[in-house]
Amino acid sequence: MAKQPASKRTPATIYDVAERAGVSIATVSHALNRPEKVSDATRTKVMDVVDELQFVPKAAAVSHARRGVGRIGVVAPFTSYSSYSVRLAGVLSGFAESAVDVVVFDHPSVAAASSPLLSALPTTGRLDALLIMGIPLDEAMAQRLRSRRMPTVLVDSYHEEFPTVNVDDELGGLLLGRHLVQRGHQRIAYVAEQQASPDYLSPGQRRVIGVGKALAEADLPGDALGLIFTETADLAGGRAAADTVASTADRPTALVAHHDHLAAGLLAGLREAQVSVPGDVAVAGYDGSELADALGLTTMRQPLGETGYTASRLLREAIDTDGDAPVRHVMLVPELIQGETT
Template sequence: MAARTTIYDVATAAGVSISTVSLALNSPARVSQATRHKVLAAADALGFVPKQDAVAKARRGVGRIGVIAPFTSYPSIARRLNGILRAVGRRPLEVVLFDQESAAQSSSPLLAGLPITGRLDGLIVVSLSLDEAVAGRLTDLRLPTVLIDVRHSRFDSVHTDDTTGGRLVAEHLISRGHREFGFLGEAQRSDAYVSPSQQRLAGYRAALAEAGHILADGNVRLTGHGLAPACAAAKELLSAPDRPSAVFAANDTLAAGTLRAAHDLGLAIPGDLAVVGFDDSELAEALDLTTVRQPLEESGHAAMELLIQRLDHPGTAREVALRLQLIPRGTS
């Protein structure tokens, strides 16, 4: 009986390493077209039979990119995905989505298991922190990874400065003559990292303090994500005898809940209460909401471009910082 052809035989015939053969079959986007053709030609000549899905993917030259994000919880994530898909264009890349319900926690088992269960060539992580165990695993597996909204020294990232965003809101409200301030943010399930909401609060509080204003702890409310919990928390804040005349909500959904609470309490907007959100979502435009505009599509596009470059050229981590802009509308 003739000996079965192995991956070692293919590597020898193609004049490449075993790891290159494996990459050509399982992660074709990570090798050049010429190398992939050389490996496939050697495999065909020797009668080598790899796993069916691997050879099919290699012949298409398709790479598999995973995107993990809290898609079902945050409307802004869909706009980032639009930017990712726009950057892919006609490139031979499959984009596979993985949903994590909340961004208000540290790394999940889903994220920890993706490098193995997802059979990925690259990964984009949106608005989810990486603990050191997950970061180490991604590094050990040499899985090209780009982060959006968060930073880690080992990985490429695309981000905005949330602290600056909070400062923009404070400066805007001060310029409108407000002296009593409130904040509505999303409660975290873990203190293992500093969330965008916490950073926005820090910038807001610091800018107020520099202008001689105090953001009292009693005027800070942290709640669950969604309109109903936001409305309940805002009603509690706005029912106090010394209620604030201006509230910064850490995202547009929380701001919408604040507007609903103000309406239920008979408060005029912006005469009795000014409200500012964050993201500049379609919801913000519909509500005529003053908000901080994030370059959402641009961040997704930039992340995919970074990842495509990283697939071909390993190297030191790079950061792309995008600018925030306050958009004044009718709620302030």
Template sequence: MADRTTIYDVAGAAGVSISTVSLALNSPARVSQETRRKVLEAADALGFVPKPDAVAKARRGVGRVGVIAPFTSYPSVARRLNGVLAAVGDRPLEVVLFDQESAAQSSSPLLAGLPITGRLDGLVVVSLCLEEGVADRLVAARLPTVLVDVRHAGFDSVHTDDAAGGRMVAEHLLAAGHRRFAFLGEAQRSGLYVSPSQRRLAGYREALAEAGRPLAEGDVRLSGHDLAAARAAAGELLSGPGRPSAVFAADDTLAAGVLRAAGDLGLAVPGDLAVVGFDDGDLAEALDLTTVRQPLEDSGRTAMELLLRRLERPGTARQVMLELHLITRGTSTPGH
């Protein structure tokens, strides 16, 4: 049936026009999520494969892999991409980038459309939740896929232990003698998955509770992922009764907002307030920020190496966990 099915059949089954089918398959962001769902379900039910993809599947490969990630929202993602490109090296392989606006949502229209329209040999998904429906489509399309910073059964993945990172921070601050703690994380647009920010908070909260310093509800604030939003949320956190003496921010951008808020309130860092972030990018070094270092370039390099290996010889899914390290600097260590 796949060979006889046409775009006209898909349009008829989905109850939309031919042009709408074309948009849903080739420019998924330009149609509504409901329309895209109807088109994709109709295409799947009919076994429809666009002609260029059928040609590509008949060849040994198109010499192209995709990387989908929130490139424009998170500085850490660009460093992961550096690792991806380093692993590709001088191979005759084209790397196509797909930018997803935010990692704080569960649904990705780009990712939902890629199995049919990507025209790729393989895919690397960075810091984006993989919904069950999308995972099923990737498997059905036999598109080799490696996940970074996310795990899903049956897929290769490269990740770190975010909860362990949160524990590292708690142990560092407890050892420094702090008694009042807080956390600033990224607000989620969806509760359908557990984000890295939530996992970091879980480890931080657990270690503090074990030490007899449990976080109260008011000790946790969530904000948008930008400096202004983080600054405002941190200002509220630091202005209330029982001001914390130490704040753990889920990443370095949010930590920068905490530092700005501390400056607004005339608080000395680290004398009045210790601040710790997560990632250890250029921003952390510029701010002399204590932070948890992720092996960002290594994660991208390892992911691409896993994908290249899978393209050569398919096998069982492989899980690679990379180590985290606490980097102590002046925002938590007096006299650093």
């Protein structure tokens, strides 16, 4: 019998996926709907078959008939970094006059953990488009999005085949580093969570590169820039890092925190240890949040709301053209806000 053209093939069922992957239908269901309950190896095997068969869950097949109506998934580490809530406000503003539903998914911080959530979202059929913030896009996921022609925009990460919106983190680190060098600092430490995966260049790593360039411009040695890793990227993590700095004899004279909440913890911990700020140690944050303003922190202000709004416009364009809009990469510029802590 002649092989049927792709357009005439009977749609794959969950039983077809289970048989091809050598697992139960319950495992297939978990891989798609509760991926955290399936091992990485099994989930990868199931998802490979799902992609191969272009399987769409039966209950969600109707989504193909409503493409263009609009149900958009926004995925970001919302509970790990408050800055993504500000970006989300920009996204919602961009879609305020559109007939779309915006569905929010929280993702663990990629500095501390990975999550299977993102890999399953394009296969569920429940979404028409994705906005992915602060999460690197691996090649398997990129191929899944391409094969399903799902309009996708990335924020705070980069892939050459998808529209992206970023803030120039290397420039931000450079400007902040120059500011500290101009104030006589020759030993600076960047404070952040340790990144779990070495497979991508994160915003924090780009900022470190920028600070390093500022030190090189001043002919300072390579070891003038250090790294202090925290277990958590919050006030408690900042306090713990401050304890480490306070008890170090040859401590850095300036600390650059990955974000303002971490900087607030550093500020509190140093003051509790009776380390003068900025007399003994200068402290700078990142993001330009209301907390930084309230505490008088020196910080790099990111145009967070503009980032989300711009991403929403790019995604709207991708939806309207069914994914055929030109791929655009937007780079926004941060601004140094000098406070009382440097």
